[in-house]
Amino acid sequence: MATLSPHDALLIADIQNDFLPGGALGIRGADAVIPVLEAYLHRFETQGLPIFLTRDWHPPGHCSFREQGGPWPAHCVAGTPGSLPPEGFHTPPAAVVIYKAIEPDREAYSAFQDTLLHRHLHALGVRRLFIGGLATDYCVLNSVKDARRLGYDVRLLKDGIKAVDVQPGDGRRAEEEMIRLGAVPVTLEAMAA
Structure with missing residues (x-):
C-alpha cells in the first residue's frame, strides 16, 4: 500500500501524440495507459503534490533521427502536433x-539529463518520485536510473507504462532492471486513497 506524503512527486514521461498509436513513433497500446495516468494525475493534483511532465522537444534534424544517422524516425519536433499531448489529456495547471x-x-532519454528537474525536486523537498509514462524501455528506464543515482526513493507506476519493445522483451527487461536498482512497482489499485 503506497500512501502519499508531502515529500512525494509525480513524474510522467512523454505523453505526446508521436508516441501514441498512429504517431511517427507510435507505441502499440500506449493509449491504454492514458486513463490510468490521468487517474494518477488527479490523485496527486487533489492532494496538492508536485507534478512534472516531460516532453521530447527535438529541433528539426535532431541527431536521434534516421536522416541524421540516428535510430528513430523524426518525431516530437518542437511545436508540431506530434510533440503535443493528445487532445483531452488533462494537464493540471500547476504541473x-x-x-x-x-x-x-x-x-x-532521462528527464534529468540537461534539465532543471533535480533542482526543482530538491527545492520542493521531494524525496519519493512516482514515475510512469512512455516508454518503459527508454525514457522511463533512464529517468528511474538517474532518480535512483540521485538518491530518490522511486515508485514505478506498473500500470502506467508501455514499452517500445524494439527487441521483444525490452520492456520486461527494463522493468527488471528498474526493480533491481530499487524502484518499487505500484499500481493505482494498490495505492491508498
Missing part, C-alpha cells in the same frame, strides 16, 4: 513541463 532532448547533437 511543470520539462522539455528534454532539445540540443540538436545530444540524445536525452
Whole structure:
C-alpha cells in the first residue's frame, strides 16, 4: 500500500501524440495507459503534490533521427502536433513541463539529463518520485536510473507504462532492471486513497 506524503512527486514521461498509436513513433497500446495516468494525475493534483511532465522537444534534424544517422524516425519536433499531448489529456495547471532532448547533437532519454528537474525536486523537498509514462524501455528506464543515482526513493507506476519493445522483451527487461536498482512497482489499485 503506497500512501502519499508531502515529500512525494509525480513524474510522467512523454505523453505526446508521436508516441501514441498512429504517431511517427507510435507505441502499440500506449493509449491504454492514458486513463490510468490521468487517474494518477488527479490523485496527486487533489492532494496538492508536485507534478512534472516531460516532453521530447527535438529541433528539426535532431541527431536521434534516421536522416541524421540516428535510430528513430523524426518525431516530437518542437511545436508540431506530434510533440503535443493528445487532445483531452488533462494537464493540471500547476504541473511543470520539462522539455528534454532539445540540443540538436545530444540524445536525452532521462528527464534529468540537461534539465532543471533535480533542482526543482530538491527545492520542493521531494524525496519519493512516482514515475510512469512512455516508454518503459527508454525514457522511463533512464529517468528511474538517474532518480535512483540521485538518491530518490522511486515508485514505478506498473500500470502506467508501455514499452517500445524494439527487441521483444525490452520492456520486461527494463522493468527488471528498474526493480533491481530499487524502484518499487505500484499500481493505482494498490495505492491508498
